[in-house]
Amino acid sequence: MKNIAILGATGSIGTQTLEVLRFHKDEFKLIGVSANRSADSIITIIKEFNPKVVAMTDYDAYNKVLDYCTKEGYDIEVYFGIEGLNKVATNKSVDTVVTSVVGMIGLEPTLNAIWAGKTIALANKETLVVAGELVMEEARKNNVNILPVDSEHSAIFQSLQGNSMNKIDKILLTASGGPFRGKDLEYLEKVSVEDALKHPNWSMGPKITIDSSTLMNKGLEVIEAHWLFDCDYDKIEVVVHPQSVIHSMVQYEDGAIIAQLGTPDMKLPIQYALNYPDRKSNIGGTLDFKTLSKITFETPDLKTFKCLELAFRAGRIGKLMPCILNAANEACVSLFLNKKISYLEIADIVEECMNNFDYNKEVTLHSVNNMDKEVRDYVFNKYE
Numbered sequence: 001m002k003n004i005a006i007l008g009a010t011g012s013i014g015t016q017t018l019e020v021l022r023f024h025k026d027e028f029k030l031i032g033v034s035a036n037r038s039a040d041s042i043i044t045i046i047k048e049f050n051p052k053v054v055a056m057t058d059y060d061a062y063n064k065v066l067d068y069c070t071k072e073g074y075d076i077e078v079y080f081g082i083e084g085l086n087k088v089a090t091n092k093s094v095d096t097v098v099t100s101v102v103g104m105i106g107l108e109p110t111l112n113a114i115w116a117g118k119t120i121a122l123a124n125k126e127t128l129v130v131a132g133e134l135v136m137e138e139a140r141k142n143n144v145n146i147l148p149v150d151s152e153h154s155a156i157f158q159s160l161q162g163n164s165m166n167k168i169d170k171i172l173l174t175a176s177g178g179p180f181r182g183k184d185l186e187y188l189e190k191v192s193v194e195d196a197l198k199h200p201n202w203s204m205g206p207k208i209t210i211d212s213s214t215l216m217n218k219g220l221e222v223i224e225a226h227w228l229f230d231c232d233y234d235k236i237e238v239v240v241h242p243q244s245v246i247h248s249m250v251q252y253e254d255g256a257i258i259a260q261l262g263t264p265d266m267k268l269p270i271q272y273a274l275n276y277p278d279r280k281s282n283i284g285g286t287l288d289f290k291t292l293s294k295i296t297f298e299t300p301d302l303k304t305f306k307c308l309e310l311a312f313r314a315g316r317i318g319k320l321m322p323c324i325l326n327a328a329n330e331a332c333v334s335l336f337l338n339k340k341i342s343y344l345e346i347a348d349i350v351e352e353c354m355n356n357f358d359y360n361k362e363v364t365l366h367s368v369n370n371m372d373k374e375v376r377d378y379v380f381n382k383y384e
Contacts, residue, residue, distance in 0.1 A: 002274065005032035005053075005094040005118075007085055007109055010041040012205045013100035013123040013149065013266060018045065020271045023283045028274065032088035034101070039064040046074060053077045053091050055084025057105070082108060089113035096274060098149070099124040102207050103330055104372050107131055111365065114144045121273040123149035125224045126330075130323040131368050132227030146228065147273040152221055153228055154269030155247035155260035160229070163252065171231055172249035172257070173221060174241040175300065176200060178213040181242060185304055191343040193336065200242070210333045211307075214346055215300060219311020223322050226315055233316050238308065240298040245287065263287060306347045314354060320371050321359035327375035328353035332383075341383055349379060 004021065008014045014033075021028045034055040035042050042054060042065050054069075054076055056062035062080040069076045079087045082105070089097050089109040096119040099110050106124035111131075113120060115138065122128070128135055139146050148154050152173055160168075179198050180188060196213045197206060204212065211217035222236050247269075249259040262268050265284035272279070302309040307329070314325040332346040341349070353375050361367050 001027060001029055003029050003031045003093050003095045004098060004274065005088050005091060005096070006030070006098045006100060007034045007088060007106060008099070008101035008124070009033035009045060010035040010038040011100055011102060012208070013098070013270065016267050017098050017100065017270050017274075018049075020267055020274060020283060021049070024271075024275075024280060027280070031094050032091050034085050034088050035061070037061045039068075043068050046076065050074070051076065052093060053079070053088050055079045055081075055088045057081055057085070085109040086112045089118065090116040094118055096121055098270075098274075099127065100149070102126075102205060104130060104326065104368075107135075107368065108365065111135065111138060114138050114142050117142055117144060120144060120146045121149050121270070122146050122153075123270075125150060125220045126326055128224045128227045129220050129326050130372070131363055131365070132223065132322070133318075133363050134365070134368075136227050145276075147276050148224075148228055149266075149269050149273050150221060150224070151264070151266060151269050152248040153225060154272055156225065156229060156250055158260045158272065159248070159250040159258040163250075163258070167253040168229075168231065168235065169251045169253045169255070170235040170237055171225055171229065172251060172259075173218065173225060173236060173238050174244075174246055174248050175215065175218045175238055176212070176244045177240040177242050177298065177300075178215065180213055180305075181240065181298075183304070185344070188304065188344055189342070193339060196336075196343060206337055207330070207333050210336060210346075211329070214307045214343075215305040216307035216311065216329050216346075216350075218300075219308045219314075220326065222308075222311055223315040233312060238300050240300050241296070242298070243292075243295055245292065245295055261287060307350065310347065310350055310354065317359060319359050319363060320357075320361050320367060321354065323363075323368050323371045324353050324357045324359055324375050325350060327372045328379055331376045331379035335379070335383055345383075349383065353378065 030049040032053040037058040039061040066078040097113040098121040100123040244264040251257045263285045314321040328350040335341045
């Protein structure tokens with residue numbers, strides 16, 4: 001039986017991970033969970049799974065969960081803040097840490113989990129975006145596996161199995177195109193928050209849904225793929241595939257392409273990561289090729305959706321530039337969701353930050369945290 005901790009247990013990936021644990025209840029035990037404000041959801045998880053350790057990053061939510069555990073007699077360690085995330089990630093009983101918190105906050109507990117020798121089921125793409133060099137080096141030093149949970153990176157990972165001796169020509173990273181595929185800048189000038197939250201294929205949290213609509217999500221995945229698979233940016237190609245059936249592909253030097261196909265259901269890559277290297281009984285639906293009418297591909301529109309081009313640019317520049325990109329984007333998405341800036345301003349402000357901040361510094365936990373704060377403060381102070 002594998003012991004699991006989930007950072008971000010009440011978000012989209014976290015709740016679907018819980019579904020996987022329920023489905024394979026004889027295979028896994030939930031040891032630790034974390035959340036931000038969702039105290040009631042965590043209490044429900046406590047009632048069902050009785051974990052050993054819980055962390056909340058909102059103080060009122062922390063007190064509510066602590067009071068509940070005390071009154072009900074649960075022998076559970078309850079922690080607050082980043083210290084709590086680190087406690088969950090490094091608990092001695094945990095084998096695998098599912099890192100599904102959204103944003104930069106996932107970096108420190110992921111590094112601590114690596115230093116503690118835990119297997120990482122990585123759903124927090126920002127960890128590799130802002131500090132990929134550092135994270136992958138520490139994983140190598142500590143002989144820790146980082147198993148991708150993102151559907152696209154899981155597809156690439158699966159397409160690489162059994163081919164360690166074969167040379168890759170390129171990675172083909174698929175994108176649905178989001179809700180505004182085919183639209184022009186004039187259309188995007190009028191986009192509302194409600195419009196941007198309507199993804200055609202996937203059910204995700206608000207931040208990732210907005211990132212998907214701007215193609216920033218795909219840009220962050222490009223940087224993540226660079227670090228996960230040690231692949232040069234010139235060998236990573238983004239292909240728009242509206243049906244979300246082919247989750248990504250690998251082309252080898254002989255021209256052969258191996259792809260992973262499946263329904264747009266995040267439980268499938270979650271299950272693969274948790275059970276790796278084994279495959280277990282199907283938790284999600286399966287494709288019916290008799291009813292699949294078409295599979296199409298398009299070239300992404302980098303002029304209209306310039307966040308993707310900005311991400312490629314940041315990745316190629318390296319050092320702290322991806323951190324600047326990510327911090328600016330996280331701040332801008334928050335401002336957009338709160339109706340403080342327009343949709344098209346997201347990319348413009350990200351580019352402004354990339355042009356204004358000094359990226360040429362060594363990537364350390366300290367330098368990343370400092371740069372992240374500087375960029376966020378700049379964006380919020382200027383545009384909020």
